Amino acid sequence: MWRHSRQLEADVQRWQEAGWVTPDGAKAIAEELRAQTPAFRLPAVLAILGAVLLGFAAMSFVAANWQEMPKIARLGLLGAALWGFYGLAGWLFSRNLEAFAHAAILGGVGIFGAAIMLIAQMYHIEGRPPDAVLLWCAGAVLAGILLRSNPSLVLAMLLAGLWSGWETSITEHVHWPFLIAWALISLGFVWHKWHPGMHVSALAISIFVVLLGYLLNEGHAHGLVLIIGLAVATVGILITTLHAIPALIEPARTSFGYAIAVSYAALFALQFIEDPTTNTLIATAVGTLALLIGAIILALRTDNRGALWVAYTAFSIEVMGLYFKSVGTLLGSSVFFLTAGIVVIALAYVAYRLHLSAQVQGRA
Amino acid sequence: MLNRIGPLTAVIIVAGLQTLALGYMVWERTNLLANGREILLDVAPIDPRSLFRGDYVILNYRTIAQLDGALLQETPIEDQNLYVTLQRSAEQGWAPVAASVTKPARVNAEDVVLKGRVDHVWRPHADQPTRIRMHYGIESYFVPEGEGLELEKTIRAGEMKVIVAVGESGESAIKGLEIAGRRVYDEPLL
Structure with missing residues (x-):
């Protein structure tokens, strides 16, 4: 954010010198920039970190020796800590110190989790550990939605992942209820119009979809994952290029990058984990490289940096993977490097042509 | 909002x-x-090296930790809930007489139904019935600091019993310990 505005200031100065922007216009832009407060300020970040540390302090109470206290005193202490944090949050809200209030809320959610564990310890409740995580997650969602606390929603997403992962490790089956938790938390992010939260949601669902490939059909469902990834990528790129639904363009751009990542994760598993026959591997590898080059071209066309980064990374991993797979087996290393070189040069050529056509369009 | x-x-x-x-x-x-109804369960001596993790004891129940597959009609799968009917006898104490995946509709008034979860199902030999390792949520007991070693000795001497409270739905909780017929470590409610 800071970097962006600093660069913009320099640009504006340059534009003013070139006569494209009037001095009044430059002043208005500078004021507008100053009015935009950065999303994260240092005190807020420190306050959040402080709350996280206090949360950990409370959790280490589990291991600490508090056996001497009677149960009722321990319960009282937990209740007081819980209400203390939320009370502090309410007071900070009333003083308009929102950032600190959100830190206090996060502290309260942390205490809630610690209290669940401590009560389970005090009463020898063993139960299913994921149930305790789910209860904590529910508390975090409640605080996240009711108090518009985005940090709590992020914590809730982490806890939902932990809950689901734990259930999956016990049952060794896909844990579909994760989708309910995911949808609820994601709705919170959408409702708060909090952009980083949408990335949290996209990342969480991407991991879930990729893991489906390892869990469904006795661990061989990567084809399904690929279909899901490609379908989302197609819808994403259609919405982005057709400009049909303006409200959905930004989410579509974001999902395109994640969908490419999901598709490539499936293709990686199909090539390097599933142990395919040589012919299948060659066909899949050619398809993968074509898909990734296509993704790079589309990302460049739509100026989608996130997707471009994903596609480039996937391309590098693919090339590395094919190299390790091909050494001594498939083709000679030299043939491999020849092919890879030709592909990369072709890619550079395509990028150059795109650049040219963009310039021509710009001039026209 | x-x-x-x-x-x-x-x-x-x-x-x-x-x-x-x-x-x-x-x-x-x-x-x-x-x-809940109180039942007394024997705990078997276990390898002391695996006994302590931090300051809690792992309890290995002599009669109910492993069930004979013959106790129930169907073969349960791992992580499934299992309802174990316990009956009291003079020589064995509380011991399982039946088990089912659904809660039995009616049992003798003296009997107790305990709900547990299947950890593992296996067959020691082809000609033997299956064995079921169970988990009831009462397997670990947090010991007051510094008293772990003492407890370990009594368990190894085979003198310790666990007092378990069982609710209507089969849920169970450790209520206290009994050592050599004497009630110790009664859990305070609050």
Whole structure:
């Protein structure tokens, strides 16, 4: 954010010198920039970190020796800590110190989790550990939605992942209820119009979809994952290029990058984990490289940096993977490097042509 | 929502609901301990090296930790709930007489139904019945600091029994320990 505005200031100065922007216009832009407060300020970040540390302090109470206290005193202490944090949050809200209030809320959610564990310890409740995580997650969602606390929603997403992962490790089956938790938390992010939260949601669902490939059909469902990834990528790129639904363009751009990542994760598993026959591997590898080059071209066309980064990374991993797979087996290393070189040069050529056509369009 | 109901109200709702959830956890447990039926279960001596993890004891119940597959008609799968009917006898104490994946509709008034979860199902030899390793949620006991070694000795001497409270739905909780016929470590409710 800071970097962006600093660069913009320099640009504006340059534009003013070139006569494209009037001095009044430059002043208005500078004021507008100053009015935009950065999303994260240092005190807020420190306050959040402080709350996280206090949360950990409370959790280490589990291991600490508090056996001497009677149960009722321990319960009282937990209740007081819980209400203390939320009370502090309410007071900070009333003083308009929102950032600190959100830190206090996060502290309260942390205490809630610690209290669940401590009560389970005090009463020898063993139960299913994921149930305790789910209860904590529910508390975090409640605080996240009711108090518009985005940090709590992020914590809730982490806890939902932990809950689901734990259930999956016990049952060794896909844990579909994760989708309910995911949808609820994601709705919170959408409702708060909090952009980083949408990335949290996209990342969480991407991991879930990729893991489906390892869990469904006795661990061989990567084809399904690929279909899901490609379908989302197609819808994403259609919405982005057709400009049909303006409200959905930004989410579509974001999902395109994640969908490419999901598709490539499936293709990686199909090539390097599933142990395919040589012919299948060659066909899949050619398809993968074509898909990734296509993704790079589309990302460049739509100026989608996130997707471009994903596609480039996937391309590098693919090339590395094919190299390790091909050494001594498939083709000679030299043939491999020849092919890879030709592909990369072709890619550079395509990028150059795109650049040219963009310039021509710009001039026209 | 914050704008509509005011931050203070929202904060009170969140803190209140979270307190209720914690309160319910405590209430459920104290209710079980206070009103559940008491049974006494033997614990088997186990390798002392695996006995302690931190300051809690792992309890290996002599009669119910492993069930004979012949106790029930169907073969259960791992992680499935299992209802074990326990009957008291003079020589064995509380021991399983039947087990089922659904809660038995009626049992003798003296018997107790304990709910557990299947950990593992296996067959030691092809001609032997299956064995089922069970988990009831009463396998670990947090020991007061510094008293772990003492407990370890009594368990190895085979003198310790665990007092378990069993609720109507088969839920169970450790209520206390009995050493050489004497009740020690009675769990305080609050």
